[in-house]
Structure formats: C-alpha cells, structure tokens
Amino acid sequence: MATVSAPELGAVLRLLRDGRYRTRAELARTAGLSRSTMSARIDELLRLGLVAPVGDAGSTGGRPAATFALAPAARLVVGVDLGATHARVSVTDLTGRELAEHMEQLHIADGPDVVLDRVAEVVTGLVARLDRPLRDVVGLGVGLPGPVDHTTGRPTKPPIMPGWDGSDVVGALRHRLGDLAVLVDNDVNLMALGEHATALPAVGHLLYVKVATGIGSGIVADGRIHRGAQGSAGDLGHIAVPGADPVPCTCGNTGCLEAIAGGGAVAARLAAQGLTAETTNDVVELVRHGDLRAAAAVREAGRSIGAVLAGCVSLLNPSAVVVGGSMSRAGEHLIAGIREIVYARSLPLATQHLRVVTSIAGPRAGVLGGAHSAAEHAFAHPELLTGEAVSPPDSAAATA
Known part of the structure; x- marks a missing residue:
C-alpha cells in the first residue's frame, strides 16, 4: 500500500475538527474520495492516535458502521503570555481545552535569556506534570508586550523590553524545547484572537483594547488578525488624545493616550492627590474599596x-469593542467612560449595533490566543501532527 502523506491526512483531520462523529463512508463522500482511499487514511490516523473510534452509527439493517472523531488530546499546544511583569503559560489540547496552566511574576526587562530560559522550564514542567513527552507538543504561540515583526517573530524596538530588539525568540525557544513550531506575535493581537476564538466566535469584526500600564489594541477583521504592513496596526496607545495636555510619552511625543489614560498615568495622578497608588493594581484596589477619587479618575481615563476609540470605530466599524487588561478589573467605571464618548462621537451607523464590553476571556485571553494560533498552524501544516517533519524556523508569525 502506498504511504499516506501528511497533507492527505491533514485534509481528513480538518474535516473532523468540528467535533462531529463520522463514518468512513460519510468522510469519503464529503472529501470526494473512494471508500478504500478514505479507509487507508483513517487507518493511518488511528495508528498515529490522531483519530479514535467512538461507537457505531445507526443501522437500518446489517452491521452498523463504525464512527470516528478527532482525538484532540493526542497532541499538545502551548500558549505563552508575557507581560511587563508576568508570565502565564497554558498547555491545551488541539481544541483549546486547557490541561495545565502556570502563572508567575517575571520581568520582561530581565532580558531574553532569563525570560526564555524560565518559559522553557515552565513548559517542560507542565508537560511533565501531564505525564506526556515533550515531543507531543506541536507548537507554541507566544505573545510579547511590544512590536513584533510578524514574518520573523523578532521584537522590533520594543520600548519596555530592553535587550530584546531583534532577538531570535523563535530560535531560542526551539533550541531549548526542540524542533517544534514557535509563533510569536504582539500580546494584544493574541488577546484579540483568544477573545474571538473562545468567547465571541460569531463576531467577525472585533476591536480588543488592553488597558493596563500601557494601552494597545488588536484588530480582528473578517475573523482574522489585521497586523498592517509592518505589523504595527493597533498601536492605540500612541495616538494623541484630542484636546489633552501635552504630557510627555515614552515614545517621545506628547499627549499620547498611554501617557494620559494608562494605568501608570492614572496612578501618578492619584498619588499626587495623596493616595497610595504606584501601579495599575493599586488603582484597581482603590476603586474596589470605594474610593471616589479613584473611581472618577478611572472614568475620566475611560473618556x-x-x-481615541471613536475615530477607530468610525474607521473600522467593528461589531464589538472588548476591553481587557488589568485596568478593566476596576468594574464599570472604565467601560462607562468609554461608552459615553464612543456612542456620542462615532458615526451613528457604526454604533447602531456596536457592543462595548469587558473581556469575557479575561486575563487568560493571551494564552488562549497563543494556543489557538499554534493549533491553527498545526492543522495548516499537518506534518507537525503526524511527526513527518517540522515547520521551518522562519514560520514565526501567528497564522490566524
């Protein structure tokens, strides 16, 4: 019998991704193949453990036909969300079901060697905890808190990531973890992807806004991440706020949204009023404890x-604006301020059915997006699933 190729097997796996059980005959009809050809492919997928028998189909007479489904836990994918001061790592199956997760404080400013060493240690530990070999991991989706060249996965002049500019993140992680696909993207792009894939899959046009120490956004258009020509689409934090004071920004300009409404800026204003506030988390805790000055400051930040979002909504016409990041934990004050201005200043047609909501995926949006991008890449390159070959090192950008 001729060897069944990875692309041929991949076509069957993509048919089974919807979770439905199917017989060989149903799969053959859908794929436009002969029953014997499909049987050969199913037999190979059974041998590889990528599909599993799930019982018999109903029968009107004679022996009932066996049905088959994707075995999502046969391979693993990993999502990695790196922030300014944290790392969250999640191991999931091929459908995004979480199997193990870890979060810890980790400073991105410690540099790529320290941070990526620790990421590799955590990934290895989580996979070992599942009693699985590392070779079962077919991909990592990594989010970084700065601009990323999506064709290479290398950070590009990231302002809060000293020592990372041009760093070969893909090669470094492959060196530490083996020949698996590593996909690197801006963290907010992966948050937008995670929100879309797990919480709002029916929303084809979505603008995800991360409000934390910094402010950024991820744009989902027609169900796919829009990165722009150089991968810098969504850099919301460095758009000037109309009518704002010329507050200096880390980018060198003045009056940027991040310098006016980022968590650090809000904390500094509250500290100037005599409150104990150094970080975004301090601001959130003040609001949660009923401090009226903090609540007012957060609402003003929302305005x-x-x-800035009003112009984005008129330009992009999303169906939903989703607000995430640590500042979103301050309750309705932030969202209320955003809604107040967006609905007043955006085009009526653009806001007719617009929802402005807090993230449903919450702090896990980034790792969910990373794992989803790795799974999408694996199904697009089925040799990763079959073990026939590995993805080339320059396949660094998320495919979704």
Whole structure:
C-alpha cells in the first residue's frame, strides 16, 4: 500500500475538527474520495492516535458502521503570555481545552535569556506534570508586550523590553524545547484572537483594547488578525488624545493616550492627590474599596480612551469593542467612560449595533490566543501532527 502523506491526512483531520462523529463512508463522500482511499487514511490516523473510534452509527439493517472523531488530546499546544511583569503559560489540547496552566511574576526587562530560559522550564514542567513527552507538543504561540515583526517573530524596538530588539525568540525557544513550531506575535493581537476564538466566535469584526500600564489594541477583521504592513496596526496607545495636555510619552511625543489614560498615568495622578497608588493594581484596589477619587479618575481615563476609540470605530466599524487588561478589573467605571464618548462621537451607523464590553476571556485571553494560533498552524501544516517533519524556523508569525 502506498504511504499516506501528511497533507492527505491533514485534509481528513480538518474535516473532523468540528467535533462531529463520522463514518468512513460519510468522510469519503464529503472529501470526494473512494471508500478504500478514505479507509487507508483513517487507518493511518488511528495508528498515529490522531483519530479514535467512538461507537457505531445507526443501522437500518446489517452491521452498523463504525464512527470516528478527532482525538484532540493526542497532541499538545502551548500558549505563552508575557507581560511587563508576568508570565502565564497554558498547555491545551488541539481544541483549546486547557490541561495545565502556570502563572508567575517575571520581568520582561530581565532580558531574553532569563525570560526564555524560565518559559522553557515552565513548559517542560507542565508537560511533565501531564505525564506526556515533550515531543507531543506541536507548537507554541507566544505573545510579547511590544512590536513584533510578524514574518520573523523578532521584537522590533520594543520600548519596555530592553535587550530584546531583534532577538531570535523563535530560535531560542526551539533550541531549548526542540524542533517544534514557535509563533510569536504582539500580546494584544493574541488577546484579540483568544477573545474571538473562545468567547465571541460569531463576531467577525472585533476591536480588543488592553488597558493596563500601557494601552494597545488588536484588530480582528473578517475573523482574522489585521497586523498592517509592518505589523504595527493597533498601536492605540500612541495616538494623541484630542484636546489633552501635552504630557510627555515614552515614545517621545506628547499627549499620547498611554501617557494620559494608562494605568501608570492614572496612578501618578492619584498619588499626587495623596493616595497610595504606584501601579495599575493599586488603582484597581482603590476603586474596589470605594474610593471616589479613584473611581472618577478611572472614568475620566475611560473618556480619554473613548475619544481615541471613536475615530477607530468610525474607521473600522467593528461589531464589538472588548476591553481587557488589568485596568478593566476596576468594574464599570472604565467601560462607562468609554461608552459615553464612543456612542456620542462615532458615526451613528457604526454604533447602531456596536457592543462595548469587558473581556469575557479575561486575563487568560493571551494564552488562549497563543494556543489557538499554534493549533491553527498545526492543522495548516499537518506534518507537525503526524511527526513527518517540522515547520521551518522562519514560520514565526501567528497564522490566524
């Protein structure tokens, strides 16, 4: 019998991704193949453990036909969300079901060697905890808190990531973890992807806004991440706020949204009023404990964000604006400020059915997006699933 190729097997796996059980005959009809050809492919997938028998189909007479489904836990994917001061790692199966997760404080400013060493240690430990070999991991989706060249996965002049500019993140992680696909993207792009894939799959046009120490956004258009020509689409934090004071920004300009409404900026204003506030988390805790000055400051930050988003909504016409990041934990104050300005200043047609909501995926949006991008890449390159070959090192950008 001729060897069944990875692309041929991949075509069957993609048919089974919807979770439905099918017989060989049903799969053959759908794929336009002969029953014997499909049987050969199913037999090979059974041998590889990538599909499993799940019982018999109903029968009107004679022996009932066996049905088959994808075996999603046969391979693993990993999502990695790296922030300014944290790392979250999640191991999932091929459908995104979480199997193990770890979060810890980790400073991105410690540099790529320290951070990526630790990421590799955590991934290895989580996979070992599942009693699985590392070779079962077919891909990692990694989010970084800065601009990323999506064709190479290398950070590009990231302002809060000293020592990372041009770093070969893909090669470094492959060196530490073996020949698997590593996909690197901006963290907010993966958050947008995670929100879309797990919480709002029916929303084809979505703008995800991360409000934390910094402010950024990820754009989902027609169900796919829009990165722009150089991968810098969504850099919301460095758009000037209309009418704002010329507050200096880390980018060198003045009056940027991040300098006006980022968590650090809000904390600094509250500290100037005598409150104990150094970080975004301090601001959130003040709001949660009922401090009226903190609540007012967060709502005003929401208005500034809304002033910038109003133009984005008119330009992009999303169905939903989703607000995530640590500042979103301050309750309705931030969202109320954003809604107030967006609905008042955006085009009526653009806001007719617009929802402005807090993230449903919450702090896990980034790792969910990373794992989803790795799974999408694996199904697009089925040799990763079959073990026939590995993805080339320059396949660094998320495919979704």
